[in-house]
Structure formats: C-alpha cells, structure tokens
Amino acid sequence: MIPRYSTTEMTDIWSTKNKYKLWLKIELYACEIQEKLGVIPKKKSDSIRKLANFDEKKILQIEEKTKHDVIAFLTNVAEYVGEDAKFIHKGLTSSDVLDTCFSLQLISALDLIIKEVSEVLKVLETKANKYKYLVCIGRSHGIHAEPMTMGLKFAYAFAEFSRSLTRLKNAKKEISVCKISGPVGTYSSVSPKVEEYVAKKLKLKPETISTQIIPRDRHALFFSTLAILAASIERLSVEIRHLQRTEVLEAEEYFSEGQKGSSAMPHKRNPILSENLTGLARYIRNTCNSSLENIVLWHERDISHSSVERIIGPDVTIAMHFSLLRLKNLVKNLVVYPKNVQRNLNQLQGLHFSQNIMLKLIDKGVSREDAYKIVQESAMKTWNSIRTNKKKSFLSFLLSNKSATSKIKKQEFKKIFNNKLYVKNINHIFRNVFKS
Numbered sequence: 289m290i291p292r293y294s295t296t297e298m299t300d301i302w303s304t305k306n307k308y309k310l311w312l313k314i315e316l317y318a319c320e321i322q323e324k325l326g327v328i329p330k331k332k333s334d335s336i337r338k339l340a341n342f343d344e345k346k347i348l349q350i351e352e353k354t355k356h357d358v359i360a361f362l363t364n365v366a367e368y369v370g371e372d373a374k375f376i377h378k379g380l381t382s383s384d385v386l387d388t389c390f391s392l393q394l395i396s397a398l399d400l401i402i403k404e405v406s407e408v409l410k411v412l413e414t415k416a417n418k419y420k421y422l423v424c425i426g427r428s429h430g431i432h433a434e435p436m437t438m439g440l441k442f443a444y445a446f447a448e449f450s451r452s453l454t455r456l457k458n459a460k461k462e463i464s465v466c467k468i469s470g471p472v473g474t475y476s477s478v479s480p481k482v483e484e485y486v487a488k489k490l491k492l493k494p495e496t497i498s499t500q501i502i503p504r505d506r507h508a509l510f511f512s513t514l515a516i517l518a519a520s521i522e523r524l525s526v527e528i529r530h531l532q533r534t535e536v537l538e539a540e541e542y543f544s545e546g547q548k549g550s551s552a553m554p555h556k557r558n559p560i561l562s563e564n565l566t567g568l569a570r571y572i573r574n575t576c577n578s579s580l581e582n583i584v585l586w587h588e589r590d591i592s593h594s595s596v597e598r599i600i601g602p603d604v605t606i607a608m609h610f611s612l613l614r615l616k617n618l619v620k621n622l623v624v625y626p627k628n629v630q631r632n633l634n635q636l637q638g639l640h641f642s643q644n645i646m647l648k649l650i651d652k653g654v655s656r657e658d659a660y661k662i663v664q665e666s667a668m669k670t671w672n673s674i675r676t677n678k679k680k681s682f683l684s685f686l687l688s689n690k691s692a693t694s695k696i697k698k699q700e701f702k703k704i705f706n707n708k709l710y711v712k713n714i715n716h717i718f719r720n721v722f723k724s
Contacts, residue, residue: 289606293568298609301396302602308342310389311361314486315376316340318384318468318478321485328375336376341368358382379478383589384468387502390597391463391492394510397605398460404612405453405517409446411620413722416442420714423707424538424629425640430530434640435633435710438538438624443721445524452517459513462506466492472588473498500589504582511579511600514572514608521611522569525562528622532559538629542621561618568611575600633707637674638682642667644704645686645696652695662691 289299300306319333342364351360359382366373377385420439425432466487470477483494495502531539541559543549549556578600582593633640642663649659666685673680683705686692696704 289603289610293610294606295609295613298397298400298606299602301393301400302606304348305344307389307393308344308347308361310392311358311385312340312342312365314385314388314468314490315362315365315380317486317489318377318380318482319375321482322375322378324485325479325481327479328378332372332375336369336372339369339372340365340376356382358385379470379482380468381471381500383501384470384478386594387467387498388486388490388492390507390601391465391467391502392490393601394463394507394605395460397601397609398456398463398510400609401514401517401605401612402453402456402460404609404616405449405456408612408616408619409449409453411616412442412446412449415439415619415622416446416718416721419624420718421711422624422626422629423633423711425633425635432632432636432640434643435707437711437714438629440714440717441527442619443718445520445527447721448520448523449517452513452520455513455516459510462509464492465495465502465506466490467495467498467502469495469498469500472500499587501585501593504579504585504593507597508576508579508583511576511604514604515576517608518569518572518611521615522566524615524619525565525569528562528618529559529566532562536628536632538625538632540623540625541618542623561614565611565615565618568607572604572607572611575604635674636682637670637679638705639667639670641682641705644709645692645701648700648704649692649695654695662689665689666692 316333316337319328319336322328323330323333342361346367347357347360347364350363351357354360354363358377362373362377365376369376416439418439419442420437422438423435424438424441426434426436466483467473468478468483468486469475469480475483480494486492487494528539528541530536532541540557541561543557548554549558549560578596582596585593646656646659646663649662650656654662663686666682666689669685670680670682673685683701686696686701687698
C-alpha cells in the first residue's frame with residue numbers, strides 16, 4: 289500500500305523483518321517439541337535458539353539465486369546456527385511455515401481493525417445520543433419522506449458496525465489455525481504432536497485437515513468480512529456526502545484553519561474525507577473476489593493463491609485500518625447544523641404529514657383508495673405551488689378540500705401536523721440498538 293494510505297502499526301505487521309521473526313519463532317517451537325519427541329537430539333533446541341538469527345538483506349540476496357524464499361531464509365539462519373541447523377525445519381514443508389505465519393499476521397491485523405471498529409462505535413454512539421431528538425426529514429429515493437431524527441442516522445450506523453464487529457471476531461476464530469502436517473498434509477514426515485504443540489504456543493488451533501496448505505475458504509471469509517465492513521464505511525460516507533451538499537447542508541466535514549478546498553475556486557469546502565473513504569471502500573471490496581478464487585487450487589496445492597495473498601494481505605488490511613482511523617475522526621469532528629435541518633424539514637410545506645392525514649381519513653371510515661386520492665389531490669397542488677415558488681402550505685390546501693374537511697375537523701388537522709408524532713418511539717429504537 290502506498291504511504292498516503294498506510295499506518296505504521298499495520299505496516300509493521302506485514303514488514304519483511306516481522307515475517308522472518310515469525311518464521312523463526314515457528315521453526316524454534318517445532319525444534320522444541322521435536323526434541324521432546326526424540327526426533328532431534330537432546331539440548332539441541334536450546335543451543336539452536338541461542339544462536340538462531342537472520343539478516344534480512346542477506347536472505348533477499350540468497351533468494352535471488354534460490355528463487356525460493358523459505359530456502360533462502362533457512363540458508364541464512366544456518367549461517368548463524370552452524371552444524372545444528374540440520375535439525376531446523378525437519379520434516380516440515382514450506383507451507384507449514386508460510387501458512388502458519390500468514391495466520392499470525394492476519395490475526396494481528398484483525399486485532400488492530402477490531403480495536404478501531406470499537407473506537408468508531410464509541411463516536412457513533414456519542415453522536416447518536418447528542419442528536420437523538422433533533423428532528424430531521426427522512427428521505428427515500430432522495431425525496432423527502434417523513435421525519436426521523438438525526439440521531440437515528442448515527443444509530444443505524446452503530447448497529448451496522450456492531451454486526452461487523454461480530455463478523456470480525458468470527459473471522460478471527462476462523463483464521464486462527466496452525467498448519468504443520470508436512471508434504472500434502474499427511475504427517476508422514478512430522479508428528480501431529482508437533483502441530484499441536486506449535487499451535488498451543490502460538491495460541492492457534494490445529495487445522496482439521498490441511499492437504500499441503502490451510503484451505504483458502506478460511507481466508508475468503510476473512511476478506512469477505514472486510515469487504516462488508518468496507519461497504520458499511522461507504523454507506524455512512526455517502527450519507528455524509530449527501531448531507532453536505534450545498535442544497536442540503538445539514539452536516540459538514542470539519543474544515544480546519546488553512547485548509548483549501550479547490551486550486552481554482554477559493555470558496556470550496558469539499559467532503560474530501562468521505563469521498564476518499566468511498567474510493568478506498570471500492571478498492572477493498574473489489575479484492576474480495578480474488579480471495580474467493582483462491583479457494584480453488586490444483587489437487588493438494590499450487591501457488592496461484594500465493595501472489596494474490598502477498599498483495600491483498602497487506603494492502604487490504606492497511607487500507608482498512610487507515611479507513612477506520614479516518615472514519616472515526618470524520619464522525620467525531622462532523623459539524624451538524626440544526627437550523628438547516630429545521631429549514632429542510634419545513635421545505636415541502638408540511639407534505640410529510642400526508643400519510644397521517646390518509647390514516648386519519650381511513651379511521652373516519654373512508655376506504656384506503658379514496659383516502660389516498662383525497663390526500664394526493666391536495667399534495668399535488670402543494671407540489672405545484674412549491675414548483676412555481678408560491679409555496680402554499682399543504683394544510684391550507686387540505687382545509688379547502690371539502691372531501692377532507694367533511695371527515696376531519698380543523699382542530700384535528702392541527703394535532704396531526706405535529707412532528708413529535710414521528711419520534712414517539714425513538715427510545716424503543718435506541719434501547720434495541722444500544723442494549724449492550
């Protein structure tokens with residue numbers, strides 16, 4: 289991932305140095321148990337551990353000749369260990385080290401992602417409670433529908449990210465596996481006890497059946513989970529972008545002192561953070577398909593999955609970590625404009641009360657079809673008055689509609705035209721969302 293969208297914490301997990309450290313840890317644990325099993329001589333694992341080391345640059349130089357990363361690593365470690373290096377990697381195949389290491393890296397990456405999702409949930413809950421009762425217009429198809437509250441926008445995002453948090457934790461369980469079963473996974477050259485021991489040391493569980501690699505459906509779940517999380521990030525980002533549009537301006541990304549919006553137009557204040565998150569979400573989601581295709585390999589293994597994972601493992605987790613950090617700060621610093629919220633709520637001259645009027649007519653004995661027709665007649669007149677900039681209220685058209693007034697008294701109309709009717713069950717929703 290390019291530095292612009294990278295975080296140091298996540299990048300370190302995928303560094304070549306950290307990878308070699310994990311490889312060495314796996315090999316040393318394997319030596320420990322192999323000594324206990326009598327596969328290698330006594331006291332050899334301690335002496336190997338004391339001497340074992342590696343030179344990152346030297347490994348890469350060796351790999352240029354061997355064209356094999358694990359062999360290059362073992363060759364370099366042998367230069368430090370000496371004669372006893374012959375006991376390292378005994379009975380193992382490269383995938384035992386590579387796949388177990390990949391599991392550890394994915395777990396570390398998930399820990400950072402889980403942490404940041406938890407932080408995002410905190411700021412969403414804070415915003416939801418702050419604007420719990422700020423009545424705003426709800427929209428469907430981009431058109432004014434009925435009132436809701438600004439707090440609900442943050443509440444449904446909270447619920448969605450909560451579900452992602454659960455999925456992330458499940459993905460962590462799915463990927464927390466160790467594979468040390470030798471060529472084609474038969475344990476013919478290495479005891480299953482080695483896998484059990486190393487797994488326990490690394491806080492993993494042994495793979496049920498691994499062929500020569502960990503089955504890639506586990507990894508596909510991991511990347512699919514990140515893809516869903518990316519979609520949730522984009523959903524919230526797009527909502528913020530819409531709310532910041534000049535014609536709406538109910539909310540706006542924080543615009544810091546000295547910040548510039550356009551090289552050509554000094555007046556611009558663009559939603560660059562949420563637009564950036566939209567773009568990153570597209571990238572993260574599109575890598576999901578590659579992880580699904582990695583499930584299908586030839587026989588017990590091939591390496592068609594390897595090149596894909598070397599790219600998407602680091603890049604997707606780094607992009608996700610960056611996105612969550614950006615989203616957290618975006619929501620935390622988001623500016624909401626209550627006066628604009630109120631202005632937009634009243635923009636259609638009370639048309640959002642149309643369903644309540646229709647339901648009242650039905651209560652008075654009018655058929656649903658006739659009630660709809662009566663209300664729509666006055667609603668369309670209101671639309672036309674708004675379109676021609678006359679802006680005559682919906683209530684005034686209803687009061688001059690004999691079909692409506694013959695059923696509903698004037699005082700009843702005024703009771704219906706009350707925005708509080710739409711938020712009477714907000715507490716019920718909030719209890720459901722924030723019950724934990």
